[in-house]
Amino acid sequence: MKIQYKNIYIFITLLSLLINNALQAQEVNNEALINQDTIGISIEENHMDIGYDKQRREKVTSSISTVKGKDLEQNFNLNLGNTLYGRLAGATVTQGGSEPGISAPGISIRGLNTFGNAGSGPLYVIDGFVTSGSGTSNAFMQLVPEEIESISILKDASATAVYGARAANGVVLVTTKTGKEGPMKVSFTTRQGFNQAQSLPKFLGAYDYSLLYNEALANDGLAQKYTASDLEAYKNGSDPLFHPNVNWYDEVLQPIAPVASYDIKFTGGDKFIKYFVMANAINSNGLIKEFGDLDEESSNSKYEKYNFRSNLDLNITKNLLAEFKIGGAIERIRNPGTYNVGGTFTLLQQLPPNAFPVFNPNGSYGGTNIYANPVGNLLSTGFAETNTRTILASLKITQKLDVITKGLSVSGAIANNNYFESGTIKTKTYPRFSITKGANDAVIYSPATGQLSPLTNTDETLDQYRNITIQAFLNYNRTFGKSDISAMTMFNTDNITLNGTTANATDPYKHNSFSGRLTYMYDNRFIAEFSGSYMGTETFAPGKRYGFFPAGSVGYIISNESFLKDNNTLNFLKLRASYGLVGNDVIQTLGSGTRYGYFQTYGGPGYTFGTGNSGFGGFQENTIANPNITWEKEKTLNIGLDFTIFKNLHISYDYFNRDRYDILVSANSIIPAFTGIPSPNLNQGKTKSEGFDMSLRYNFNSKKQFRFFAEINGGYFENKIVFNAEAPNLNTQSLRTNSVIGQPFGLNAIGFYSADDILLRQTDPASVPGVVTEVIKAGDIKYQDIGGPNGMPDGIIDVNDVMAIGNPSMPNFTMGLHTGFKYKGFDADFVLQGVTGNTVYLGGNTFHAFQGNGQVGPIALNRWTPETAATADYPRLxxxxxxxxxxxxxxxxxxxxxxxxxxxxxxxxxxxxVAKSIKMDSVRFFLTGTNIFSIDKIEYGDPESLAGYPVMRTINMGINLQL
Structure with a gap:
């Protein structure tokens, strides 16, 4: 904290000096201000990344959305994926938690179109090379916005076909920054701020807890636990030792935690070499209290991340070019005791406020044989530290072959992506004691639960992988009169070696592919493109390892017709259409216990014989092998429209239709379970998805230095499972066929049982159905009975009564608004995101009162009682x-x-x-906020995180210096 205060002091001193100089300034260099681009309004580049190549924007017939790295810098997050909310049309980004260094969001392109255990995430490509890993270990999530030129998502088959069997879920392309010819420019940025929880679960205090618990006991026909004197002591807080009222969240979490970042960049070059060099550091203390300050054998919660990058472009000769890129990240995470998201926050949500005091009078930890003490867990069980290293390095050599024919070139590239994670765990145990009141208010200690042990050390390798890629290219770009031809052919081979906990981790994952793209444009009006890939992987059986994935697209730039060229209203109009085939080979984990689904495996506990069922060791067939197993395939149609009107309004719209088949499923509809044969996995599943995505951008520049922009993007999709080979069921409403992917299935609640229902149930149980494992009482939730033959009631509520309820957890409509303005030296930038079409589930101790000896939240205050039967919205306690x-x-x-x-x-x-007076080219001060507020329909928490580590709100101030 002292370091943080010192940084803030220096920051404020420098800011005061700058403001003083500004007030003394007599004039402002208006031309310089107009040329500066501090809010993301810039002239679009003439070329865009289309995967393994760049192409002039007017020639692009694919569906691609792009965001600039400089725009992402305005959203301060510890994980790159969390900067993409509301930024890209067609991308659905879902919160994966906010724990520093651990949590990564889910990213889906145009929703979901597969199910089961098949991979549904996109393919990540950084500077032309596929990256490995999942979650935070993926190199994409390790990047920082300061090193990124742009992030693009490839959405249709014409854009993704060159990635073949890996592209059905879309592709995320990252282009890192490179140097530009000119004198060296230096940019330094620092941010100083704090994190806080956007929302935390709410629970009732000890008095209300005890009062409602007595009511719950009475409802169950049991004696009350708390006397009137107990309730009074909880109410007035007069006896904190034997009648405690502990807010366990306050005991474990701090209200705010400091966060800081530092970034320095160098860029420049001449006609021989251009360079971009960056170093970035991020520090965050997280929300866990500073337990390391209280015990030297514990640790403060601390996250540190250091990124670096050096990109060089060299002109070795006039026709021989080289690109060398190296970047990486080093992470260090420390946490106290037995802290982990699941265990710690589950205990916080479960532990009643009156269970025991944090510390007993003799300084020992309070606790019981049922509950551990969260403070003791974090203060007296040691600490854990993980260290990760990510390195991405690539070298690409390009030889121009104009001597053979103009526009021809050949390239070769090699890249290495390495990730390593190690851990150090220091562990010990502690005793905890419950107390009771004896004669004369004496404190009586129970026998210890747990015992004191010394600190022990364990070092381990947690995860690692390496990905080596080799590529060869032949490129051709030429214009003949009105004909513009560009072509690319390439060979790619990559080898991914894992050494973690994944099954068959030591077997490399290998892909070979031959890809190509041919684009023809005539008279700047008509465009035709063919792309495709012939790709193979060792995951499948010999003879079944390679496949061809073609795609075609056409475009028509109507605005270049002579009758529209002088139109001052319609400045640009292009129609696009594409159709093609792509695949998804991330299917190896489904059911077979091995990624080689074509290979028969054996195992099992053995067999039993005789009347005594004596067991004997042995082996049996696991899931039956399928020698014809193959990748998922998807045929995709895309129709798009791009146009610009009044020079400042740019609109893009795409409609898509996706048909996926050969999804790997268990053959439950073919082989019944009673045969005893483990159902083989067959490529029989089918899904269908369609929808649209769009973007709209408006720019306004006045002669009075006022500039404004607004960009809206959105995406909508509908999908369904066409066939999934599921077993027949008498309750047809429980079948997943024709349902939405990810559709929840459960019971349909139809109110509460009334007292009359209970009387009727006692005489005629079948007329008032209920679960057979529970004694139903008035005020319990009543469910619809549909589980009998032909969907008729059978008098029992059980698994046969489930039906489709609510919506999936992933929203099917996402919209983002990015807007901002600049006037003279002032600028502002805002990003809003909205989603709908999803359902969240209120589960666990936050919402289910007293379950698992747990807490009770304010949601239970409007519970059912005989007096509130007509208005209650919560069941009886x-x-x-x-x-x-x-x-x-x-x-x-x-x-x-x-x-x-x-x-x-x-x-x-x-x-x-003013900047020149302190030897700077530019000085900018800014204040940034992330996850500032939420408008939603969830009263008791954040819809993206109802449990576990809370969603973080970040407020920081910063300064950027350029020289």
Missing amino acids: SSRDNLNNYQYSNFWQRDGSFIKLRSAEIGFTFPTN
Whole structure:
């Protein structure tokens, strides 16, 4: 904290000096201000990344969305994926938590179009090379915006076909920054701020807990636990030792935690060499309290990340070019004790406020044989540290062959992507004691639960992989009169070696591919393109390892017709259409226990014989092998429209239709379970998806230095499972066929049982159905009975009564608004994201009162009682784990729609003469906020994170210096 305060002091001193100089300035260099681009309004580049190549924008007939790295810098996050909310049309980014260094969001392109255990995430490509890993270990998530030129998502088959069997879920392309010819420019940016929880679960205090627990006991026909004197002590807080009222979140979490970042960049070059060099550091303390300051054998929660990058472009000769890129990240994560997201936050959500005090009078930890002490867990069980290293290095050599024919070139490239994660765990145990009041208020200690042990050390390798890629290219670009031809052919081979906990981790994952793209443009009006890949992988059986993935697209630039060229309203109009085939080979984990589904495996516990069922060792066939197993395939149609009107309004719209087949599923509809044969995995599954995505951008520049822009993007999709080979069921409403991918299935709640229902159930149980494992009482949740033959009631509520309820957890409509303005030296930038079409589930101790001896939240205040039967929206309270009320049902589902202000930044760029007075080219001060507010329908938490580590709000101020 002292370091943070020192940084802030230096920052404020420098800022005061700058403001003083600004007030004394007599004039402002208006021309310089107009040319500066501090809010993301810039002239679009003439070329865009289309995968393994760049192409002039007017020639592109594919569906691609792009965001610039400089725009992402305005959203301060510890993980790159969390900067993409609301930024890319067609991308759905879902919160994966906010724990520093651990959490990574989910990214889907045009929704989901597969199911089961098949991979549904996109392919990540950095500077032309596929990256490995998942979650935070993926090299993409390790990058920082400061090193990124652009991020693009490839959405249709014409854009992704060159990636063949790896591209059906879309492709995320990252282009890192390179140097530009000119004198060296230096840029330094620092941010100083803090994190805080956007929302935390809410629970009732000890008095309300005890009062409601007595009611729950009475509802169960049990004696009350808390007397009137107990309730009074909880209410007035007069006896914190034997009647504690502990807010465990306050004991474990701090309200704010410091965060800081530092970034320095060098760029420049001449006609022989151009360079971009960057170093970036991020520090975050997280929300866990500073337990390391209280015990030298514990540790403060700390996250550190250091990124570096050096990109060089060399002109070795006039026709021989070289590109060398190296970048990486070093991470260090420390946490106290037995902390982990699942264990720590589950305990915080479960532990009642009156369970025990944090510390007993003799200084020992409070606790019971049921509950551990969260403070003791973090203060007296040691600490853990993980260290990760990510390195991405590539070298590409290009030889121009104009001597053979103009526009011809050949290239060769090699890249290496390495990731290594190691851990050090220091562990010990501690005793905890429960206390009771004896005679004369004496404190009586129970026998210890647990014991004191010394600190022990364990070092381990947690994860590692390496990916080596070799590529060869032949490129051709030439214009003949009105004909413009560009062509690319390439060979790619990559070898990914894992050494983690994955099954068959030591076997390399290998891909070979021959890819190509041919684009023809006539008279700047008509465009035709063919692309494709012939790709193979060792995952499948010999003779089944290679496949061809073609795609074609056409475009028509109508605005270049003579009758529209002088139109001042319609400045640009292009129609696009594409159709093609791509694949998804991430299917190896489904059911077979091995990634080689064509290879028969054996195992099992053995066999039993005789009347005594004596066991004997042996082997049996696991899931039956399928020698014809292959990748998923998807045929995709895309129709697009791009146009510009009034020079400042740019609109792009795409409609897509995706048909995926050969999805790997268990053959439950073919081989019944009673045969005893492990059902083989067959490529029989089918899905269908369609929807649209669009983007709209408006720019306004006035002669009075006022500039404004607004960009709206959105995406919508509908999907369904066409066939999944599921077994027949008498309850047809429980079948997944024709349902939405990810559709939740559960019971349909139809209100509460009334007292009359209970009386009727006692005389005629079949007329008032209920679960057979629970004694139903008035105030319990009542469910629809559909589980009999032909969907008729059978008087029992069980698994046969499930039906489609609510919506999937992934929203099917996402919209983003990016807007900002600049006036003279002032600028502002805002990003809002909205989603709908999803459902969240209220589960666990936050919402299920007293379950697992847990807490009770304010949601239970409007519970059912005989007096509130007409208005209650929560079932009767029960002290037991009620097997009826907490069935998975739509009673606990809520609309997950929200609108969030994902980021906001306001800044001020000092006049040029003020900057020059301190030997700077440019000085800018800014204030940034991330995850600032949410408008949603969830009263008791954030719809993206109802449990575990809370969503973080970040506020920071910063300064950028350029010289």
